[in-house]
Amino acid sequence: MTPLLTLDEVTVGYRKPVLGPVSLKVHAGEVLGLSGSNGCGKSTLLKSLSGESRLFSGSLRKAPGLQIGLQKQHPARLFGFPLSTEEYLRLTGADNTGLPARLQSLRRQRVDSLSGGQFQLLSIWACLASPAQLVLLDEPTNNLDPAGVQLLLELLVNRRHDQAVVLVSHEQDFMAGVTTRQLDVSTLHRPEF
Ligand SMILES: Nc1ncnc2c1ncn2[C@@H]1O[C@H](COP(=O)(O)OP(=O)(O)OP(=O)(O)O)[C@@H](O)[C@H]1O
Numbered sequence: 267m268t269p270l271l272t273l274d275e276v277t278v279g280y281r282k283p284v285l286g287p288v289s290l291k292v293h294a295g296e297v298l299g300l301s302g303s304n305g306c307g308k309s310t311l312l313k314s315l316s317g318e319s320r321l322f323s324g325s326l327r328k329a330p331g332l333q334i335g336l337q338k339q340h341p342a343r344l345f346g347f348p349l350s351t352e353e354y355l356r357l358t359g360a361d362n363t364g365l366p367a368r369l370q371s372l373r374r375q376r377v378d379s380l381s382g383g384q385f386q387l388l389s390i391w392a393c394l395a396s397p398a399q400l401v402l403l404d405e406p407t408n409n410l411d412p413a414g415v416q417l418l419l420e421l422l423v424n425r426r427h428d429q430a431v432v433l434v435s436h437e438q439d440f441m442a443g444v445t446t447r448q449l450d451v452s453t454l455h456r457p458e459f
Contacts, residue, residue, distance in 0.1 A: 269293050270332055270400050270430050271315060276324035278307075278314040283322045283457040285310055290449070294399065297422060297431040299445035301438075302452035308434040309339060311451060312402050315432060332400060335393030339404040339434075343385060345378045351388060360395035366417055382409040387417065394421055394429070403433040407440055419443050 269291040277286030285307035292298055300308040313319035314326065316336050335358075352373040355362055365373075369391055372384060380388065386409045393401045407415050415437075422431060422444040435441050441448060 267293055268329060270329045272325075272327040273314075274325045274327075276314065276326055277322040277457060278310055278319050279322060279457075280310075280320060284319075285451070285454055285456055286322070287324055288454055289324075292400065292430050292432060294430050295427045296446045297425070297433065297444055299441045299448040300432065300434045300451050301436070301441060301448055302450050306452040307454070307456070308451045309404055312404055312432060312434055315400070316402055329399070333396075333398040335396045335398030335401040337386075337389050337393050337401075337403045337406060339408065341385070341389050343378055347378060349377045351375050351377055351380070354388065355392055355395075358392040358396050360392045362395065365395075366391065366421075368414075368417065383411060383414055386410060387414055390418060391421070394425065394431075399429055401429060401431045403431060405434055405436070407435060407437050415440060 271292040273288055273290040275287040275289055277283045279285065288311065300311060302308055310319045314321060316334055350373070351369070354377050369388055372380065372388070377385065390403060390406055393403070406418060410418060419440065425431065
């Protein structure tokens, strides 16, 4: 099977390299969990997949036409903008068949009036139900109550098999429950200056 993503000896960072060289392949159907200590570069590696951090060397190849859904660690919301949850989902291209009851009940509510946890679930659902073949989730359990974490776990376990997920999390039980593979980013090489 052709990988959705192939990282070959990449070094990534911002003004300076933070991490690398890293080689990695991501295939449809898998959930790759990035773990490791604070500041080891999990989010930076995740951001390199969406082009938000800088590639210093190596190559990052994407399958032709690859669409990426991204849920950030601190997602931005437009406050004061009269956008309903239903409209937000429509804009993201999400297929709302099977929309969880917790989100169904929020369909008419404005996005800027949702709680942090409600918005977190909404943005993750929008990624998973979108046409994206690759979904990147940075700390997806943030703000979620136990029922929300359980729902997220079920969504990931019952994911589409044409889709791959790469996620960052510190929650070991959650990681064990949803990932098909884990990478401890703390063990990867960090460039020295
Ligand atoms: N926008 C940025 N510009 C410059 N340096 C950054 C930027 N974001 C992160 N860094 C640095 O890159 C390094 C890795 O940060 P990163 O956020 O990838 O770590 P992490 O493993 O995701 O950490 P955490 O578990 O605390 O979220 C850190 O030294 C951090 O200070």
